[in-house]
Amino acid sequence: MSRLLASAVLAAACAGVHAQDLAxxxxxxxxxxxxxxxxxxxFDRPTPAPTRVVLSDGALVTDGRSVAxxxxxxxxxxxFQRDLRALMPRVKAVAQHGVDVAMQAVRQDAGSLNLDADTQAELDQRLATHxxxxxxxxxxxQSTHDWHGDAANQYANQIISDIGPLLASALGQQAVSAAMSGDLQQAAALRDRAGNLMSGFQPRLQRRLQVLRPEIQALCPDMQRLAELQEGIRAANGRPLNLLQIGQ
Structure with a gap:
């Protein structure tokens, strides 16, 4: 679940930045x-055993063996099953809000570039589509497998490859116009603005995503409850399930 939340925001942010997540x-x-x-x-994982845990109506099967x-x-x-199912829509709601916050952050940063009307309209349309x-x-x-690192990075790269050239072209045209008019200082300033925009975007996005923190904190008691419900229950090989762990 934390992977779903963090990766969804990562993809939306176009910047390899993880939000404050459940972990x-x-x-x-x-x-x-x-x-x-x-x-x-x-529940599945590569190692250690049990590598596959199935819960169904209170029944427990680990690595193909039923547990009495x-x-x-x-x-x-x-x-545990009921509460986890009930929690998933709430986790998704935070991720959905993270998408909106991240996209708005891109729009706000782009607003400082003095884009022409056509470029601004095209940017808005592309961001809305993404x-x-x-x-x-x-x-x-319905699975955290959908949000593994490679998948999240792929989504982020798709967004970057779509809007990056659009913004670079707009700034390039502004710089060329300034240079052709003899304003080399303005041309240099535009290049610096583009560089500062990209280098400073990640920390700005992290600050903006702090708005999600109260929503995530509201999930913590439910996560604690889930961890308590599974305590003491063991897999067929005798090991504790530990489907969810709460650290300090």
Whole structure:
């Protein structure tokens, strides 16, 4: 879940910046990926065993072996499944807000470039298209596998490759016009502005994304509750499940 949140904002931000995510704010981590299916939850990881944990209506299967549970543990796992399903839309809502914050940050930074009307309109249209696509991807996603690093970076690179040349061309034209008119100082200033815009975007975005922190903090008690519900339950190999861990 924290991967979903962080990576979604990363992709939206076009800058390889992770928002304050569940791991940072709530100290909630997991070595598993999560896939939400209609009748079960599937947790998987490369190592160590168990590498595949399936929860379904209070039943527990680890690495293909059913785990005998007493009534109390069945009830706890049933509540775990219910509460985790209920939490996912809230995590997605934070990610959706992160997309909007990041796109608005791009618009605000671009506003300092004195773009001509046509370029500004084209930029707005492209950002709106990317935002709509990311919103749709987040809404449709049912697995943290969708947001692994390579996938998130791919989304970010698509956005960069789309809007980067547009802004560079607009600034280049302004610099050429200034140079041709004999204003070499203005031409140099435009080049510096472009460089400062890119180098300073990441820290500015991080500050703007702090608006998400209260929304993420609101998830922390639910994460703590999930961690408590799984305590003491073991896989078929005798190891604790540890589907979710809360650090200090």
């Amino acid at each position: 940072t704010v709530c100290h909630a981590t997991s070595s598993y990926d999560l896939t939400v299916e209609p009748n079960r939850l599937v 549970l007493n009534e109390e543990d069945q009830d706890r796992l049933a509540v 935002a709509a696509e990311l919103h749709q991807r987040i809404a449709a996603s």
